[in-house]
Amino acid sequence: MSAATVEQHTERGLPEQGFLSRATAWICTVGGVVGMLAAVMLIVEKINLLANRGYVPSCSINPILSCGSVMSTPQAEAFGIPNPLIGIAGFAVVTMIGVVLLAGVRLPGWFWLGLQAGATFGVVFVHWLIYQSLYIIGALCPYCMLVWAVAIPIFLYVTLRTLRQHGGALPRSVRRAAAAAASYHSLVLTAWYVIISLAILNRFWDYWITLI
Amino acid sequence: MCAGGLITLFHAADEDGKMTRNTRLTLALIAVVVLVVGGLLTVNRPDQPPVATTDAGAIEPTVLAREDSHRLSTAADGKVTLVEFLDFECESCAAAYPAVKQILATYQDRITFVVRYFPIPSHPNAELAARTAQAAANQGRFSDMYIQLFENQTSWGHKEQAQTEVFLGHARTLGLDMSRFQRDLDDPATAARIGKDKADGAAAGVQGTPTFFLNGRQLTDLRGQDDLVAAIDDALAR
Numbered sequence: 001m002s003a004a005t006v007e008q009h010t011e012r013g014l015p016e017q018g019f020l021s022r023a024t025a026w027i028c029t030v031g032g033v034v035g036m037l038a039a040v041m042l043i044v045e046k047i048n049l050l051a052n053r054g055y056v057p058s059c060s061i062n063p064i065l066s067c068g069s070v071m072s073t074p075q076a077e078a079f080g081i082p083n084p085l086i087g088i089a090g091f092a093v094v095t096m097i098g099v100v101l102l103a104g105v106r107l108p109g110w111f112w113l114g115l116q117a118g119a120t121f122g123v124v125f126v127h128w129l130i131y132q133s134l135y136i137i138g139a140l141c142p143y144c145m146l147v148w149a150v151a152i153p154i155f156l157y158v159t160l161r162t163l164r165q166h167g168g169a170l171p172r173s174v175r176r177a178a179a180a181a182a183s184y185h186s187l188v189l190t191a192w193y194v195i196i197s198l199a200i201l202n203r204f205w206d207y208w209i210t211l212i
Numbered sequence: 213m214c215a216g217g218l219i220t221l222f223h224a225a226d227e228d229g230k231m232t233r234n235t236r237l238t239l240a241l242i243a244v245v246v247l248v249v250g251g252l253l254t255v256n257r258p259d260q261p262p263v264a265t266t267d268a269g270a271i272e273p274t275v276l277a278r279e280d281s282h283r284l285s286t287a288a289d290g291k292v293t294l295v296e297f298l299d300f301e302c303e304s305c306a307a308a309y310p311a312v313k314q315i316l317a318t319y320q321d322r323i324t325f326v327v328r329y330f331p332i333p334s335h336p337n338a339e340l341a342a343r344t345a346q347a348a349a350n351q352g353r354f355s356d357m358y359i360q361l362f363e364n365q366t367s368w369g370h371k372e373q374a375q376t377e378v379f380l381g382h383a384r385t386l387g388l389d390m391s392r393f394q395r396d397l398d399d400p401a402t403a404a405r406i407g408k409d410k411a412d413g414a415a416a417g418v419q420g421t422p423t424f425f426l427n428g429r430q431l432t433d434l435r436g437q438d439d440l441v442a443a444i445d446d447a448l449a450r
Contacts, residue, residue, distance in 0.1 A: 054311045054436045060304055062420035064334065069303035073370060137370050138334035186238045194245050201249060206333055209256050 020164055020182060021101070024157040028098030028115075031150035032091045038146040039087030045143075046071055046082055059142045064207045070141035075132045078125070087147060090122060094154060109165070116162045123155035130196060134203045152192055160185060270428030271416045277326045278412070280405075282354045284325045285316055292323040292427060292447045297330035297413045299421040300341035300361040301369045308422050309362040311437035315444065323444060327358065329409040330421050337368060337375045340397075342406045344379040347396035348388060356386050 045057040045067055059067040070076060076083055097115055100107070126148050133140060163170070163178035170178070181188050201208060231239075265271060276295045277283075287293070296312065298305040316325060329345070331338035341361055348357035360382040368375040376397075383393045396402055413423070417430065424431040426443050434440055 052436065054307055056304060056307065056435060064420075066304065068307060069370075072303055072366075136372065138336070184234045184237065187234055187241060190238045190241050194241065197245075198249075204334060205256075209253060 020157070020161050020185075023185070024161045025098050025101035027153050027157045028094050029102060030098075031154045032093075032095030032098055035091035035147050035150040035154075036088060036095060038143040038150075039084040039091060041143045042067065042071065042084035042141075043082065043088065046084065061142075062207075064140055064204050065142055066139045067141035067143060069139045070133060070137055070144060073132075073137050075129065075137065078128075083129070086125075090118060091150075093118070112158075112162060112165065116158055119151075119155040119158045122151045126151040130199075134199060138203075140200065140204070148196070149193075153189055156189055156192070157185070271425060271430070273428055275412050275415055276328075276425050276428060277324070278408075281409075282327045282349060282358075284327060284355050284358070285319070285321060285323060287324045288321050290324065292444060293326065293425075294323055294444065295326040295328060295425040297328045297409075297416075297418045297421055297423045297425075299330055299332045299335060299338045300345065300358075301335035301338040301365065302332060302421045303365075303369070305422045306362050306365045306369075311440060314437065315440060318441075319444065322448060327354075328413060329406045330413045330418055330423070331406065331410070332421060335370075336372055339403075339406065340374060340376065340379065341368075342409075343397050343402045344382065346402045346405050347393050347399075348383065348386065350396050350402075351388050351392065353386055353388060357382060360385065 041059075045059065048055045049057060049068065049071060057067045057071070059065070060069070079086065094115075097107075129144065130148055133144065160178065160182045163175075164182060167175045167178065273293070277293060294315075296308075298308075312325070315323075329342040331342045345354060345357045345361060348354055361379075364378070364382070368378045379397075380390070380394070383390060416425065424434065424440065427447055431440070431443055
C-alpha cells in the first residue's frame with residue numbers, strides 16, 4: 001500500500017472532508033442558479049433600456065438603488081461586452097458542475113483547478129465592481145448585488161476544498177490556516193459579507209438614515 | 213441523499229444536537245453587527261422634515277413652485293402645473309429628459325413646467341452642475357444650460373474629478389458673459405439658491421430624483437413617458 005493511498009484513506013475518514021465537498025456542490029448549484037437568474041434579469045433590463053431610452057428598469061428604485069444608472073456606465077462593459085453575458089455563461093457552468101457533484105461524480109484534479117480559476121476570476125471581478133459601484137458610480141444595483149452575494153461563497157467553498165485537497169503540497173502554516181478557515185467556514189463567509197455591508201452602509205449612510 | 217446533503221451543508225449541530233463553535237460564533241457576529249448598526253441608525257435618526265401639505269392632502273403649491281423657480285413653460289390658464297425635482301447627474305433624470313422635452317413640445321403653453329434642483333450628495337458633480345445651471349439662469353439662459361447638461365451628461369457624469377472645465381465649456385458654447393458666469397458659479401448665493409430648492413424638496417417629501425409633482429400630487433409608479441402623458445391629459449381634462 002503506497003503512502004498516497006494511506007493518506008487518502010485517512011482524509012476520507014474526516015467528517016469535514018465529506019462535508020466540504022457536499023457544501024461546495026450545493027453552493028455551486030444554488031449559487032449558480034441565483035447568479036444566472038440575476039444575470040438574465042440584467043440582460044433583459046439592458047435590452048429594454050436599449051429599445052426605449054426612457055425606460056426605467058424594474059430595479060431602479062431610487063438614486064441609490066438603481067440598476068439604470070449602474071448599467072449605463074463603462075464599468076458595465078468591462079471587457080467590451082455587457083458583464084451579464086459573462087455571468088450567464090459562467091454561472092451556467094458553475095450550476096452544471098454543482099449538479100454533477102451532487103450526482104456523486106468524482107471529477108479529476110485538473111477539473112477542480114479549472115473551477116478554482118473561474119471562481120477566482122469571478123470573485124476578483126466582483127470586488128472590482130463593488131469598488132466601482134460604491135466609490136466611483138455611487139449607486140447600487142440590486143441584481144448586481146445578488147451576483148456579488150453568490151460569487152463570494154462559490155469562491156470561498158471551492159477554495160477551501162482546493163486547499164484541503166492540495167494540503168500536502170502546502171507549507172504547514174498555510175495548511176493549518178486553511179484547516180481553521182474550513183472549520184469556521186460560515187464565520188469566514190459572514191465576516192466577508194459584514195465587511196461589504198458595512199462599506200455599503202458607511203458609503204450611503206446619509207441615505208439609509210432617511211429610510212427609518 | 214439530497215436532504216442529507218442540505219442538513220450537512222448547514223452543519224449547524226454535532227451528533228449531540230449542540231451547536232458547533234462555528235455556528236455559535238457566526239450567530240454571535242450577526243447579532244453584534246445587527247445591534248451596533250441598529251443602534252447607530254437609531255441614534256442618528258434625523259428629525260423628519262414636516263411635509264408641507266394642504267388640507268386636501270396635496271403639497272403646498274408655494275413650496276413646489278416659488279416665485280424664482282425656473283419655468284420651462286407657463287400655462288396661460290394656470291390649470292396644470294408639473295414640477296420636477298432633478299439632479300443633472302442622475303441617469304434616471306437624463307432618461308426622463310427626452311420624455312420631458314417631448315411633453316414640452318406637445319403641450320407648450322397648456323401646462324406650466326417647473327424645474328427644481330435636488331442634487332444627490334453621492335453624485336460628485338451634481339451640486340456643481342446645479343450651480344452651473346443657476347449661474348446660466350442669472351443670465352436668463354437656464355433652459356439652454358439645462359439642455360446642455362442633460363444632452364452631454366455621459367461626457368461629465370459619474371466622474372470623481374470636478375468637471376468645472378466641461379461646465380465652463382458649456383457656458384462658452386452658450387456665449388455667456390464668462391467673468392460673470394465664473395463669479396456666479398462660486399458665489400455662496402448660488403449655492404444657497406440650490407439649498408433652498410433642496411429644502412423645499414425635502415419638505416415636499418422628495419427622497420430621490422427625478423420626482424414629479426402634478427398639481428401638488430407626487431406621481432409614483434411612473435414607468436415611462438406614456439404614464440406621464442396620461443397623467444397630464446387626465447389633469448387637463450378635469
